[in-house]
Amino acid sequence: MRTIDKVYQVLANNTSKKYTTTQVAQELGLTRGDVSTYLTKLFQRGKINKTGTRPFYWQAKNDSGKFKKMIGVDGSLKKLIAKCQETILYPPNGMPLLITGPSGVGKSFLARLIFEEARRQKVISPKAKFVVLNAADYANNTEILSSALFGYKKGAFTGADHDSLGLVDQADQGYLFLDEVHRLNFESQEKLFSLMDSGQFYPLGENKKPHRVQVRFLFATTENVDNILLKTFLRRIPLQIYMPKYIDRPLNERLQIVLQAFVKEAQTVHRQLKVEQNILNKLLQKDLPGNIGSIQNEIKHLCASAFAENPVEDPIIIGQPNEALRLISSDSDVISFGRDIIDFVPKIKKVISEIKLFLQQEKTAAEINIMIFEILNDWFKLTSVNNAGNLKRNFIQKIGSKYGVNVDFAKIDWQKSSQIIELITLVYDQFDDEDASLINLLRMKFPRSIYLFNQFMQSVLPDKKIKDFTYILFFPLFGSISPKIEEINYNAILLAHGKKTATSIQAVVNSLCGNYIFEAFDMPIDSSIKQINSKVQEYLDQQGKNTVGTIVLFDMGSLNQMFKEIKSISNKELLVINNITTAMALDVGLRIQQKQKFKEIAKASTKYGETTGSQYYQGFSDQKNVIVACMSGDGVSREIKKIMDNTLSGKLKIITVDYKKLRHLLDQEDRLFFSNTEFVLTTTEIRNKIPIEIIDIYDVLDKSGALHLTTLLENSGEKLTQIKVMIEQFIRFFSIAGIRERLQILNPDVVIEEVQYITKRYEKYYNIELDEKTRLNLYTHISLMIERMVLTKRESKDLVSINSETEKEKEFFSISKNIFKSVEIKYNIIIEDYEISLIYQLLSPFI
Numbered sequence: 001m002r003t004i005d006k007v008y009q010v011l012a013n014n015t016s017k018k019y020t021t022t023q024v025a026q027e028l029g030l031t032r033g034d035v036s037t038y039l040t041k042l043f044q045r046g047k048i049n050k051t052g053t054r055p056f057y058w059q060a061k062n063d064s065g066k067f068k069k070m071i072g073v074d075g076s077l078k079k080l081i082a083k084c085q086e087t088i089l090y091p092p093n094g095m096p097l098l099i100t101g102p103s104g105v106g107k108s109f110l111a112r113l114i115f116e117e118a119r120r121q122k123v124i125s126p127k128a129k130f131v132v133l134n135a136a137d138y139a140n141n142t143e144i145l146s147s148a149l150f151g152y153k154k155g156a157f158t159g160a161d162h163d164s165l166g167l168v169d170q171a172d173q174g175y176l177f178l179d180e181v182h183r184l185n186f187e188s189q190e191k192l193f194s195l196m197d198s199g200q201f202y203p204l205g206e207n208k209k210p211h212r213v214q215v216r217f218l219f220a221t222t223e224n225v226d227n228i229l230l231k232t233f234l235r236r237i238p239l240q241i242y243m244p245k246y247i248d249r250p251l252n253e254r255l256q257i258v259l260q261a262f263v264k265e266a267q268t269v270h271r272q273l274k275v276e277q278n279i280l281n282k283l284l285q286k287d288l289p290g291n292i293g294s295i296q297n298e299i300k301h302l303c304a305s306a307f308a309e310n311p312v313e314d315p316i317i318i319g320q321p322n323e324a325l326r327l328i329s330s331d332s333d334v335i336s337f338g339r340d341i342i343d344f345v346p347k348i349k350k351v352i353s354e355i356k357l358f359l360q361q362e363k364t365a366a367e368i369n370i371m372i373f374e375i376l377n378d379w380f381k382l383t384s385v386n387n388a389g390n391l392k393r394n395f396i397q398k399i400g401s402k403y404g405v406n407v408d409f410a411k412i413d414w415q416k417s418s419q420i421i422e423l424i425t426l427v428y429d430q431f432d433d434e435d436a437s438l439i440n441l442l443r444m445k446f447p448r449s450i451y452l453f454n455q456f457m458q459s460v461l462p463d464k465k466i467k468d469f470t471y472i473l474f475f476p477l478f479g480s481i482s483p484k485i486e487e488i489n490y491n492a493i494l495l496a497h498g499k500k501t502a503t504s505i506q507a508v509v510n511s512l513c514g515n516y517i518f519e520a521f522d523m524p525i526d527s528s529i530k531q532i533n534s535k536v537q538e539y540l541d542q543q544g545k546n547t548v549g550t551i552v553l554f555d556m557g558s559l560n561q562m563f564k565e566i567k568s569i570s571n572k573e574l575l576v577i578n579n580i581t582t583a584m585a586l587d588v589g590l591r592i593q594q595k596q597k598f599k600e601i602a603k604a605s606t607k608y609g610e611t612t613g614s615q616y617y618q619g620f621s622d623q624k625n626v627i628v629a630c631m632s633g634d635g636v637s638r639e640i641k642k643i644m645d646n647t648l649s650g651k652l653k654i655i656t657v658d659y660k661k662l663r664h665l666l667d668q669e670d671r672l673f674f675s676n677t678e679f680v681l682t683t684t685e686i687r688n689k690i691p692i693e694i695i696d697i698y699d700v701l702d703k704s705g706a707l708h709l710t711t712l713l714e715n716s717g718e719k720l721t722q723i724k725v726m727i728e729q730f731i732r733f734f735s736i737a738g739i740r741e742r743l744q745i746l747n748p749d750v751v752i753e754e755v756q757y758i759t760k761r762y763e764k765y766y767n768i769e770l771d772e773k774t775r776l777n778l779y780t781h782i783s784l785m786i787e788r789m790v791l792t793k794r795e796s797k798d799l800v801s802i803n804s805e806t807e808k809e810k811e812f813f814s815i816s817k818n819i820f821k822s823v824e825i826k827y828n829i830i831i832e833d834y835e836i837s838l839i840y841q842l843l844s845p846f847i
């Protein structure tokens with residue numbers, strides 16, 4: 001390779017990088033002066049760009065040369081083509097390359113372009129040849145294959161009456177492209193890799209004078225090479241590229257491929273074409289084994305039969321004349337064609353953001369539907385997919401029959417819904433799925449309907465992940481029925497062994513109730529309780545947070561064991577009933593539908609039959625437990641739980657509970673919930689009427705408090721040494737140093753100073769002096785609160801205001817707003833009334 005080419009190659013290897021002259025010189029071990037001369041020459045020839053002034057920066061122009069002919073050169077094939085460029089320039093004689101991929105994806109096409117590009121870049125002579133051998137043509141005759149490749153000497157075999165040059169000789173100084181290389185037998189593979197190593201080979205019948213050649217090799221195969229090619233042979237081919245299937249190519253590239261084929265037909269028949277949009281959409285979604293090749297064939301057929309039908313027509317109409325048609329002529333611009341389909345991507349994005357807005361504004365599903373239809377109106381005009389009937393049938397089968405939802409089918413616009421599905425499928429690859437905010441929002445508002453929607457979507461988009469944007473279909477399909485589905489506030493599950501037992505009971509009960517009450521899982525006869533349990537868990541994980549609890553009906557096995565398993569994954573109320581029958585499931589279903597209380601349903605379940613057993617659990621845990629609930633948030637409770645779990649014996653189950661929920665349960669005096677609770681740990685004093693010990697964790701920072709907690713834990717069987725370690729860790733956690741460690745984004749020194757100031761202002765206003773413990777509690781609480789607010793910024797319109805009940809409280813709210821003003825401005829946050837009410841609870845005993 002000439003030095004100037006070496007210099008160019010350094011830049012071409014990384015076209016995104018800018019190099020100084022010195023960097024290039026260092027990389028090649030040449031003098032700066034020489035390199036500078038070459039760089040200037042390359043610049044004058046227009047091969048590289050120059051920027052900056054002393055030092056100059058040089059950058060190779062991103063010139064794809066012959067590869068420009070390849071659709072996707074700047075898109076999905078960009079990296080792959082950069083690799084091909086590397087193989088062309090690799091000194092001294094290029095680099096062998098193996099192109100893999102299914103049939104018809106463009107392997108041969110790429111191989112030829114590599115050759116053309118090598119010629120353009122002058123790394124091979126203008127006379128160099130591109131020799132092709134398809135090993136499949138010789139599949140059953142390895143002798144002939146070998147002689148075709150390597151040639152033979154007169155007399156090598158019967159009929160060899162003269163010396164004959166093989167393809168390898170013909171490809172000397174140029175390229176040999178071996179297609180379907182997996183068909184080469186081992187002997188030929190060995191011969192080839194020895195040729196690649198030594199640059200010489202022996203024709204058949206020749207063993208004295210080897211032929212010396214300089215050949216660049218390209219290989220292609222549709223197979224998985226690891227199992228078929230010799231390891232030694234493969235090792236000799238350092239670079240492999242995989243060409244993607246047609247359907248895996250991005251939409252704009254598929255559009256270009258389709259148009260290019262139509263343009264070619266228009267050129268052949270010297271006519272213009274008018275192609276129905278629906279036909280284009282179908283072509284864009286085809287997943288054919290022959291990929292691009294098959295698409296081209298289909299287009300050829302379409303054109304040929306349209307032409308045959310009406311040979312004098314111009315333009316030729318492909319499709320129905322009264323549908324939306326697109327004009328394609330022999331000079332149509334492939335790049336800009338069909339861009340309007342891609343223009344629906346921003347429209348869909350608009351639909352998504354409008355849905356979010358509409359949901360916040362509590363708009364009805366009907367209003368949301370109108371908005372969606374309006375924005376996508378152009379799409380409905382452009383296409384008229386005749387798939388509404390299928391969609392309806394599919395929907396009735398999946399949702400209507402199984403989940404029994406009595407739908408007023410007339411309310412659903414099947415035509416538009418199926419057109420939206422068509423659009424979703426077409427633009428699917430244009431959306432990444434980093435933003436799951438729509439689904440989260442919908443899940444909060446419509447947990448049960450979203451569950452059904454997901455079930456249904458799996459049949460609409462099999463093998464595809466349900467991306468966030470696909471939820472735009474939720475409203476047209478589920479908008480009108482979701483209010484009814486969401487009325488049910490239990491998780492009810494049927495589990496039965498056998499192929500259809502559970503699902504057939506489900507279909508009967510759900511449709512008699514006219515609503516989705518039960519989900520059902522048919523379990524193979526040999527499935528273990530663990531497997532069953534993981535099904536249940538998966539289901540429960542997808543359900544809303546506000547359900548009352550879970551009811552599970554199952555067919556056989558130990559009630560006790562099943563109950564225990566499910567209990568371990570749910571801390572809500574739970575009722576498990578065994579020996580399920582359809583009648584029993586119907587009774588439970590009707591009770592759920594009538595919104596009966598959990599206790600009533602549990603009570604009724606005891607009377608189902610002699611063989612039936614039921615177990616009802618109401619409470620946090622059936623194990624001895626300690627409840628941790630901190631008003632500074634779940635994070636703090638979880639940390640405390642962690643400390644306790646790590647230091648204590650594990651005999652006590654440590655359960656974290658939302659602070660508000662705990663207060664609610666205590667206010668309700670719901671003793672059953674606490675029947676196994678040893679004590680409650682919180683960060684504030686809570687008044688309570690039920691006989692349960694509530695410990696303010698800040699008390700533990702004092703000696704007497706620590707002693708009290710120690711006694712309680714010792715009574716529960718914990719060891720003194722472990723308790724001491726635990727208390728040590730609590731003290732650390734609830735110190736200023738502890739607060740510092742827990743702040744993730746704010747500067748602890750600044751925040752703590754601010755919080756100290758806020759505390760002082762309260763003390764001054766009320767003329768009080770807080771004790772150490774309360775102060776530390778306030779410090780922790782307020783600093784974490786500020787950080788929380790910063791992390792989850794909300795608009796003022798989203799905030800709920802709390803009405804103060806007493807004069808004292810009103811006064812507290814009003815001065816607090818004042819005290820927090822500067823913090824609010826500084827961090828651009830709004831302190832919610834709820835937060836102030838928590839601080840009030842902390843301070844009210846002192847003011």
Ligand SMILES: Nc1ncnc2c1ncn2[C@@H]1O[C@H](COP(=O)(O)OP(=O)(O)OP(=O)(O)O)[C@@H](O)[C@H]1O
Nearest residue numbers: 069070071102103104105106107108109110292293
């Ligand atoms: N990126 C592309 N841009 C434009 N045309 C392409 C592209 N890729 C493939 N084609 C066209 O698709 C057709 C099939 O390509 P090709 O024959 O190269 O596929 P292949 O992978 O070698 O198939 P096989 O494994 O069946 O031999 C050719 O007509 C080719 O010109």
